[in-house]
Amino acid sequence: MRVLVIGSGGREHALCWAIAASPLLTKLYCAPGNAGIAREAECVAIGADDSDALLDFCKREKIDLVVVGPEAPLVAGLANRLRAEGIRTFGPDAAAAQLEGSKGFSKDICAKYNIPTAAYRRFTEAGAAKAYIREMGAPIVVKADGLAAGKGVTVAMTEEEAIAAVDAAMTDGAFGAAGAELVIEECMVGEELSFFALADGETALPLASAQDHKRVGDGDTGPNTGGMGAYSPAPVCTPELERRIIDEILTPTVEAMKAEGAPFKGVLFIGLMITEEGPKVIEYNVRFGDPECQVLMMRLQSDILPALIATADGTLKNFDLRWQPKAAMTVVLASDGYPGTYQKGTVIRNVDGAEADPDVTVFHAGTARNDAGDLIATGGRVLNVTAVGDTVGAARDSAYAAVDLIQWPEGFCRRDIGHRALD
Known part of the structure; x- marks a missing residue:
């Protein structure tokens, strides 16, 4: 099979890595990919949001399956366009993708079909949203309705923090059109x-x-x-x-x-x-x-x-998957300053050394090669150092040992991944 994976992050690298091991595969492409994905697939310089170019590529290269990695193309209807042209596609159409594309839509689905979720209200006007916050008190959660790259949610511990989140979204336009409507909901504990x-x-x-x-x-x-x-x-x-x-x-x-x-x-x-x-x-x-x-x-x-x-x-009925009993852990190496502003183009060394352990794979999330051939950081989240082990603790030890071998002064990571399981 000829397969195209769409996206350029760590998720897409992991998918390409898994798909590349399939005996059914004859050719794997990724658009646009990254420096790590280039080990598994032929990277194609087409953006995930360029549906016209992606469609042309699929037709020209006779793609048998498209796997859409990120959410934005799905919400924009890429799967609809591909399926309309008879191209087999993994990923929901635009109507179904509204489960992520609109938090208000998904909350309304939960309410209509009695699916347990936090109590909520939807707002399109800042004054009404602030009045509701003052009525309900804190802690409270303020969410941009649309896609905001994982940054549109504020878990506010005070009313002032929640009101500031309303202003950021609705007055300052911090999330663009995604913040024109807000969902405000109770803060669940657990x-x-x-x-x-x-x-x-x-x-x-x-x-x-x-x-x-x-x-x-x-x-x-x-x-x-x-x-x-x-x-x-x-x-x-x-x-x-x-x-x-x-x-x-x-x-x-x-x-x-x-x-x-x-x-x-x-x-x-x-x-x-x-x-x-x-x-x-x-x-x-x-x-x-x-x-x-x-x-x-x-x-x-x-x-x-x-x-x-x-x-x-549509043939999942009676399908089954096997999982190895070992645990796996991934530690994200991010650029200093993330999730705020950060520097791009810094050089990363010795990723190969980190992968010398057969239980470790480093998935690339935001990397490229500069003119000298050096691996450089191009995003906020840059590398995913991933390890398997007999227990979560063993996977953690291998992952952090590999992290410590990577030479990247401009990067950082959390040092307590897996603490809930270990505690």
Whole structure:
């Protein structure tokens, strides 16, 4: 099969790494890719948002399957365009992608179909939003309705902080059009969990559990990020809890989207809060998590390509996947200053040395090569140092040993990834 993966981050590198191992594969492309992805696939200089060029490329190269990595092209309708031209595509169409594209839409789906989530209100006017905050008090959560690259959520511990978040989104335009509408909801208390499933519009196939670390600093402090590390499996996801998630959230969500005339086909990533009352939806995502995808691909024993095809073709029923019993952990190396402003173009050395351990793979999230051939940082999150081990603790030790071999003075990482599992 001739496969095109769309995207340029650590998630897409992990997907390319897994797909490249499939005996079904004859040629793998990635658009636009990065310096690490170039080891697994032929990188094509087409942006993930350039649907015209992507469509032309698929036709010219006779692509058999397109795997859309990031959410923005899905929300913009890329999967619709590809399927309309008869190109098999892994990823939901625009209507189903609204589960991530509009937090208001997803909250309304939960309310309509009795899927447990936090109490909420939607606002398009700053004054009304501020009045609601003063009425409800803090802590409270303020979310930009649209896509904001993981930065549109403020967990406000004071009313003043929440009101400042309203001003940033609605008055200052910090998130552009994504912040024109806000969702304000109760602050749930509990442990967070990332739950993934493949869905073909009818059938949902749960994947292994994972847990992400969103805050930039050790001890879960500082602003939210796209994710500073992850591990799998997550001890909090017991068999009993998994059954509740499937029965109370996953299956009802797939059935709800079908009932709404927008059957979901792709990977459904549900961010959950495990409260005293049970699991509740924090948010939906319509693509693999980043960096959770990295640990999932490291633990997956089955060939990923047939699973992606079955999802796209609507043949997931009776499909199964095998997972190795080992744990996996990924540690994100980010540019100093992330998630704020940061310098680009700094040189990174000895990534090969970090990968000398056979249990370690370094997935690239924001890298390129300069004219001298040096590996350079091009983004906020830059490398995902990923390891497997018999336990979460063993995976952690291998991952951090590899991190310490990478020479990049302008980078940093959290030093406590996996602390929830280890504690």
